[in-house]
Amino acid sequence: xxxxxxxxxxxxxxxxxxxxxxxxxxxxxxxxxxxxxxxxxxxxxxxxxxxxxxxxxxxxxxxxxxxxxxxxxxxxxxxxxxxxxxxxxxxxxxxxxxxxxxxxxxxxxxxxxxxxxxxxxxxxxxxxxxxxxxxxxxxxxxxxxxxxxxxxxxxxxxxxxxxxxxxxxxxxxxxxxxxxxxxxxxxxxxxxxxxxxxxxxxxxxxxxxxxxxxxxxxxxxxxxxxxxxxxxxxxxxxxxxxxxxxxxxxxxxxxxxxxxxxxxxxxxxxxxxxxxxx
Numbered sequence: 001x002x003x004x005x006x007x008x009x010x011x012x013x014x015x016x017x018x019x020x021x022x023x024x025x026x027x028x029x030x031x032x033x034x035x036x037x038x039x040x041x042x043x044x045x046x047x048x049x050x051x052x053x054x055x056x057x058x059x060x061x062x063x064x065x066x067x068x069x070x071x072x073x074x075x076x077x078x079x080x081x082x083x084x085x086x087x088x089x090x091x092x093x094x095x096x097x098x099x100x101x102x103x104x105x106x107x108x109x110x111x112x113x114x115x116x117x118x119x120x121x122x123x124x125x126x127x128x129x130x131x132x133x134x135x136x137x138x139x140x141x142x143x144x145x146x147x148x149x150x151x152x153x154x155x156x157x158x159x160x161x162x163x164x165x166x167x168x169x170x171x172x173x174x175x176x177x178x179x180x181x182x183x184x185x186x187x188x189x190x191x192x193x194x195x196x197x198x199x200x201x202x203x204x205x206x207x208x209x210x211x212x213x214x215x216x217x218x219x220x221x222x223x224x225x226x227x228x229x230x231x232x233x234x235x236x237x238x239x240x241x242x243x244x245x246x247x248x249x250x251x252x253x254x255x256x257x258x259x260x261x262x263x264x265x266x267x268x269x270x271x272x273x274x275x276x277x278x
Contacts (some may be wrong), residue, residue, distance in 0.1 A: 001058050004251035006088075006111065007066035007075060009134040010157075011228070014046075014148065015245070016053055017252035022245060026050075033070055040078060047082050054083045062087040063251045065110045090114060090254055095261030097121045098145045111247060112137050115209060116147055117257070118250030119243075121222040127216035128209055129246070132227035138202075140209055143217040156198055156229050158202060162191060175232050184260065199236050 001023075006013045008030060014050075015025035028046065032038035053059065067099055072089060090110055096117040100108070111129070111163070119127045120141045131137045132155060139150035156175055156257050159161050164172040169260040171187055178192035206223060213221050225234055226246035234242040241248070 001053065002060050002252050002255065003053055003062045004248050004252065005062070005064040005066050006247050007064060007071055008063070008111070009067060012075075013228075013248060015248045015252075016232075017248075020249070020252060021250060022252075030068060030071070036071070036074060039071075040074070043075070043078055044082065047079075054085070059085075060255075061085065063090065063254055065090045065114055065183070065247070065251060067109055067111050073084070090251065094231075094254065095258045096142055096254075097260070098141055098147045098259055100147050108147075109137075110141055112150075113147065114142050114250040114254075115139070115224075115247050115260070117228060118246045118253060119222070119241075120145055121250070121253060121257075122224075122241075123222045125219045126213055126221040128206060128213065128221050128223045130206060130223065130225045130227075130230070130240070131247070132156065132225070132233070134228040136227070138205055138209060140213045140221070142213070143219055147215075148213070148216070150209065155227075156194055156232070159198070160190065174231065177232065199233055199267070202233060202237070 002017045004015050006018060012028040012030055013025060014028065016204055017023065020177050026046065028042060037245045047054070052271050061151060062085055064075065066075070066089065074114065076087050076089065092108070092113065093112060096113060098113070098117045098120050115129050115131050116127070116139050126143045127141050129137075129139050134155045134157065136153050136155050140148045142148065159176070160173060163170045170190065175192050176191045178188065178195045180190050182194050183189045183192045210221050210223070221241040223237070224246060225237060225240045225242050226244055228242055230242065234240070
């Protein structure tokens, strides 16, 4: 059994995998830096209440990725103190089935790379990933597994929060499916604007990215939809592959990627020349 954790901006998603199958998952709120002591108590309580997960010989290790730099060492140190295991933290130079264009995009988040790698690992041809979370990212990978990059935009909940906190009278609301763009109540207008606006936004951006990616690949690109808020739009795109836990699956697969890789951090340039990047 492998335990994985995705430390995101809003939530920490923890899951247990057995033979590449997720058997259970849990959420913790990502703390603010000023509230780290409370988080330490929460994580300690979680691990004590799930001791069977970490019992040998079936426990194989803990793998995590993080987009919250200050929390990563705290999380790792707590895991080490509580169960005597140092978690494996995936970084840009970790073995992945995709490669980066040398010298470009030095700040690409590890979460985007793992999502793209997990999707490419499933199809082994050109792929576009749409990850809807606190932020929404849409990324492209070629037939050869070259990560081209993509776009970042505010996630739907940030969209809703900006309307509430940036105005005097607009209420705070939740994501809700609205097929019509003609609503009468203020809340309904906000929900219809978000739901339909985001639907058209995703459709248009993916169409353009697919067209651009077609110039670099021989096959039609597969499209994978994932992320915490992706469920609200999966019915709108029946030809897309809905895989809500693609990042966690990638973390669990990283042990296989490590065994398959001949060199840690081995990434190809655009001319396929091997190059180690940090």
